[in-house]
Structure formats: C-alpha cells, structure tokens
Amino acid sequence: MRTEGRAKRLPRAVRERQIMDAAVDVFSRLGFHSASMDEISEVAGISKPMLYAYLGSKEELFATCIRREATRMMEAIASGVEPDQEPDVQLWSGLRAFFGFVGENRASWQVLHRQASTQGGPFAIELTDMRGRAVSLVAALLTQSTKAPATKLEAESLAAALVGAGESLADWWLDHPEEPAGVVAARLMNLVWMGFGDLVDGNVWHPPSRR
Amino acid sequence: MRTEGRAKRLPRAVRERQIMDAAVDVFSRLGFHSASMDEISEVAGISKPMLYAYLGSKEELFATCIRREATRMMEAIASGVEPDQEPDVQLWSGLRAFFGFVGENRASWQVLHRQASTQGGPFAIELTDMRGRAVSLVAALLTQSTKAPATKLEAESLAAALVGAGESLADWWLDHPEEPAGVVAARLMNLVWMGFGDLVDGNVWHPPSRR
DNA sequence: CCTGGTACCTACTCGCGAGTAAGACTACTG
C-alpha cells in the first residue's frame, strides 16, 4: 500500500486548489444539483469535513468556482484585445480569444454557461455579472463605432444576441471538436460582420493581415 | 366552505391538462431538480398519487412537458413561414413567429430553453431533437439559397449560431419585456442578414412590404 | 515528554422529496 500511497498532510493552499479543480470537474459533468459533496471530496482525494472546513457550504463552493473560472476567462479575452484598433479587428481578436479559451477549458465553460445560468441562487449573480461585462464590452464596441444603433437598448440587445450566438456556437463546438478554434471563430465573425445577405452573394470577411 | 369549493371528480383528460399546465409553471419557475412533485400537485389542486397515476414518474412528466411545449412552438413557427418565398422573407417570418410565441408563452420558453438543456437525462433527447429541427430548418434555408457555405458542417454551425442568437435574445427580452416582439425580431434580422459591417455604414434591412 | 495546533478521518444526524399502500367516495349500470 506504500506504492503511490496518498500524499498526506499537505498545506491548506494546495488542498484548496485540488478541491477547486475537483469541484469544477464534477460540477461540469453532473451539474449543481446532481453533484454531491461526497463525490467532489472523493475526486479531490480528501474527506468531506475537510471540504466544509476549507470551502464552506455547497453553494459557497459553487459560487467560488464560478468566480474563479469567470475571472480566468475574462482575463483571457481582455488580454487578446487591443483597444485602439479598428472595430472589426477588435471583434475578431475577442472572438479568437474566446474560442481559444473555451477550446482549452471545456470544463470551465460547462460550469460557466450550462450550469450557472440555470441555478437561480447567488450564482446567477456572479454569472450575470460576467455576462454583463461581456455584453457591455461588445455594446461599447458598437456604439463607439457607428451611428446605427441609436438607443442604448438597441446596442445592448444586439450585443446580447452576439454574445448568445458565441455561447451557442461554443456549445455546438463541444459536439464537433474536430473543427479548429480559428475556423469556428471566423465563421461567427463572418456571420455577425457580413451577415447572411452578403454571404449569400459570396462576399466574405478577411482578417486584415496574416498574423 | 361551499363558496369556491374544490371542483370535484373531473374526468381524466381535464385533470391531465391541469396537471401539465401546473407542471410547466412549476418547472419553469424552479427548474427540474428544485421542483417537487408535492408542489406540482398542490398547484394543480390535486393530490400526489393522482399525479403518479396519470402522468407517471417525475422524469416522465418532465419529458411530456418538453414534448408538448416543443410541439406547440414548432407548430407556431412552421405556420408562420411560407416555403416558396425569398430566403430573407422566410427568415423574417420565422423570427417573427418565434418571438411572438416566446412573448406569449414565457413559461414554455423557460422550460424548453433554460431547464431542459441542462438536464442530461432523457430530456436532452427531446430538446436536442427540437433544436435540431430548428437548426436544420435554418441550415436548409442557407444551403438552398447560396453558394457561400460550402460544407454541410459550415451551414450547420452558422445555423446553430443563428438559433443561439435567437435564444439568447429571447432570454434578454425576458428581462426587457417593454420592447414589442416585432422590434426585437427586426433587430436580430438586421444583425444576421446585414451584419455589423453594414449596420456600421447605416445600411439596414427593410421588410419587403408593409404587411 | 507534554502542550497546543493543524491536517485529517470515521461515523453519525436529520430533513426533504420520490414513490406507494390501502382504502374511501362518487356515479353509472343493470
């Protein structure tokens, strides 16, 4: 029993990381309600009371997961966008960063999008907050660069639609993982920038320079 | 106690309708897991064993709700679209029908979109099925009318993005109910048909005739 | 060797909710 024996007596910070990773994994697979604290503790290689001692109740744990993953994702997107560029280039960078993140963090995405959005508890707040930041980002991009969306409401709803299209396409992508991230991102870029009207006529959007 | 006394001894078909309505209501408010059979039976004005006698287990009941609401919605959309028209007109009719349905059936929409999509059980099948039909509808519209989406995969993913944008915008609309359905539909139509590129230049899409 | 503190565990309590047993009440049929 010595071989690969349980690593014992780790410091608190390390355990917390392990627990969070296990929690994201389990929540993403089972969803909030179906996930049990017993299973999370098992995956984390730890006993249940430790879980409660370190991360609090189930709801607190879930909210902490949401916040951590949401922050990671928003940072990934923000780091990919340069604010002084042309609107289409900014949008393109954002889409690439977004799909890149989702591709490399499937579990995080499941937790964020599928699970958090349906639980009505304190999670919705975290999630709505992040989603709101994303929508504002896009809405700002729109209003800043055009005279078309006259009202604030209009820009916001268009941004909501775009964000939703991105989320939905990311979900679709989970079922078609053979497609590379760049291709999926480009497709959405064409849809929202050119529109079907142009695509029908064979007009497509190209990134400004081969980077 | 005679006043407004409980209506007693109704025939089975009527009770089943009442139960289904109550179930859709409760499921849409609480979600599948948090909804209890006790509450559904209470809302339906009936005792729990009746529920089990008529509609079976909780899972069966939920699946039945999904199927009923999905059918209603697809019929609403199909009845609004005429297959021999121009692609943009078809899309426009579909969008109007969709938002019209959601606007008048908030609870149905909640059950269909928010609840069913996250439960991994047999419901996903029902839901994925309906969603698939919607996506196929749009994908057919695309391939039929253009040379742009070369691959089947491409058309399908674009359709998924469009459907997702619609779903997301419908969710956004739930939080901004003061907007009329037609305005929201027109906004999405502009986004996906014209694209931001055109909208930035002030080019908008107009319905072909004041109907 | 004791004293305290931190990591860690086994083994519970306890409420909630799915599902059921067993029968009662009503209404129609002959």
Place this chain on the structure above:
DNA sequence: CAGTAGTCTTACTCGCGAGTAGGTACCAGG
C-alpha cells in the same frame, strides 16, 4: 340497490445527500 369502474385522499416508507460531532495522527516548540 348491489356491483363495478374510475376518481381521489391520507398517511406512510425509504434512500440520498447536506452538514456535523467527536475524535485520531502528525508536527511544532518548550
């Protein structure tokens, strides 16, 4: 008015999972 088919209820069982009580092992410093 007996018989029977269908409606409807009260009052349970029972498992699952959140949260906890009450310890044990291990490592400081004195």
